[in-house]
Amino acid sequence: MSPTPETSQAQPGAFKLIRNMFVKVGVLPFFLVAAVIIFALLSSSFLTMQNMVNVARQSVFLVLVSMGQMVVLISGGFDLSVGTAIALTSVVSALGMVWLAGVFPDAIWLAIVLGACMGFGAALMVGLVNGIGVAYFEVSPFIMTLGVSSVGAGIALFLTGGVPVSGMPFVFADTLGFGRLWGIPAPVLVALVFIVIMWVLMTQTRLGTQIYAVGGNIKAAHLSAINTKRTLLMCYLICAFIASVTGLLLTARVESGEANLGASIALESIAACVIAGVSLRGGIGRVLSVVLGAFFIVLVQNGMNLAQISSYMQMVLLGALLILAVIFDQFRYRLILSGG
């Protein structure tokens, strides 16, 4: 009732600081602190250097996919088919490498590169179909990417008959899966490179500006000389490409082409983004927060493993965490609009 405005003006400084932080970066810092405290109490091996390095290495894949997911979320959509892009990349590149290694037995790197390109091509098709459907036929991103996800998963299973594709060149897995450069694992290196690329893309380029503008208000973007359809298409292509790179890294890790890779990554990547303050309404989100968001999800999974929480219960907690993050996102968006 009437006295509320007065009380809100007399807020203590600490409360105001928390509120400003929440408006600025979202709910992530609070979740992160809570998670670290809880898991450190539950397991003594959680807060060790070795475990943290472990978490960092495990989080590479989710970090990558989440950055792609972020681009689509910022454009005002979302991509449920990231897992399919990963599976298709894995299956197609593995089939390609096995076949090409037979054709060019003396040029094994040529077979690997061409096979990888085939994988990229397959994933980019996923992105292209998503983008055309969403941008040009105005299908809702939910239905479009859900449908494409089923189509792509079907194709991946059809190609392999459900059996993993084995017999890949050893040097592929040795390099991309387990290789190190200056002591840094290859996947981590790839992730670092992409973090830089994505940060530059979103903050320093015209395309980045266009993506934020389209997600913020697509009509206003259209009236500001932005080709909104092309921008949307680019978002789905970028997302599919990053998912594809992740697919290749995962394939190298498991040393075979598998159609069931990335099954749960759509949900996890959306959760990572939302927790990191990417708005589901589009237009808002930062690359570095998303990296931290993905790290957080993996940290929680790691913590739950150490605390011996069953994997079934983990699914429950992860889903609940996502919903909680969306509720906070809703609250935060209102604060932004009203000047919190």
Add this chain to the structure above:
Amino acid sequence: MSSAAQPLISLEKLTKRYPGVVALNAVDFDLQAGEVHVLFGENGAGKSTLISLLAGANNPSGGTMTLDGEPLHFTSVADAQGKGIYTVFQEFSLLPTLTVAQNIFMGWEPLIGPFLDHKTMRRRSKEMLAELGFDIDPNATVASLSRAQQQMVEITKAFHGDLKVLILDEPTASLTDKEVDHLFDFVLSLKQRGVGVIYISHRIQEFARIADRITVLRDGAKIGTVDMTETDEAALVEMMTGRAIDEIYPKIENLQGETLLEVEELSTDGVHGASFTVRAGEVLGVAGLVGSGKSRLFRALMGLMPHAHGTVRLKGQDISKASTAAIIRAGMYYLSSDRKNEGLDLAKRSDQNLAVNLIMGDKIPNRSAFVDRKAVEAEVLTISDHVELSEGYRKKVVSQLSGGNQQKVLFGRCFGQNVDVYIFDEPTVGVDMGTRAALYVLIKELCEDGKAVIVISSDLPEVMNLSHRLLVLAHGAVTAELTGEDMREDVVLKYFFDESGAQS
């Protein structure tokens, strides 16, 4: 008005505070039964706040409200309606997918046992609409109606219970003259029934026809209440703005340069065979009623609507089939009349909104894929200064700004690229007088700088005072092109209803 009779509604020292703002400051107001009391003031003067309190949508921070001498405390809008106070807001509370009858009886549905009595609903709706003189089919879906017809449905909804007070918020903003006549006849009939009407409008010309008293608000405070018989337009405007009317519109030099835009026989949905030209260094006004096609014509020019026929040449270049982005790059910019839905990214800061156009435009000579942040920031500052956006608002999220400041940001967006033809669609809609004057100066500067400026407006004084030439549209066709002495209100109004253009 004699104060001997007990007023129907009486407000004393009514105050509404929001954090950091006093939206309504100790305002006294009263309404007699059978009276039309106009609330007049600029946007942000406190009119909307006052009616939101009376409508039960908000609670006051201080002061008292009484109805028939009884103190009023509302818990909801429905509560206020139950007590006989019904408000027709500018934003309607209609469900577009349902029929007119279903909307009118929303919450009042007649039942047969547990089931809806659709037959009675339709019959009663028909009777109610007929009684009010509204020609609307009760079986039509609301989405298929024009805005004017939707408003009639909204008004009809007020007539279920024992109506004591009807609050009309800008009711004539989207009505034709015939419909306005209807509305006024109907308001006068309400007076005879003893209903009190609170009427909010910017259309000062209307007041003489229906108002008994007028209360003027400015900056949340009451400036005064006057009898209609004892005042005139000039006095009211001065009360509202604190300045005289001829200080608002600047004198704009007409340079009459080369022809920049040629439109020949353009047709689109709702517009047929429109031809006209615009020259550098002139302001072309475009007037017409709601539904006359004045906005559609220019949306079609910008590639926002498909055109059926006709050619559009910008600086000699055929742009009839070009995309909106290409048209902007070719040198024509459209400022939307709907800043919230089409103009601004509400969740971003002012400077971020301005930066988008700079990054997309060619004002900063940088066509590579990368953004020259420093140059953009510098130019954002220049533009913010140019549109007189106060420093404090530049880093603020746009949704927190007042309508006037939002419009300044929107104007700022058109300075983000080098263009020669500016189309301003309702450039001052929902903007206070002070900001209006500032925006008019921007238009003047553009024109005198050799740009072609097109001003589309439903505000007749605005287009008549700014334009060198005036295009009048009616029924989707250009009915007149007026210059000089012919740009008079009576002449313009005549062409508003001219049917001849429609046949050609």
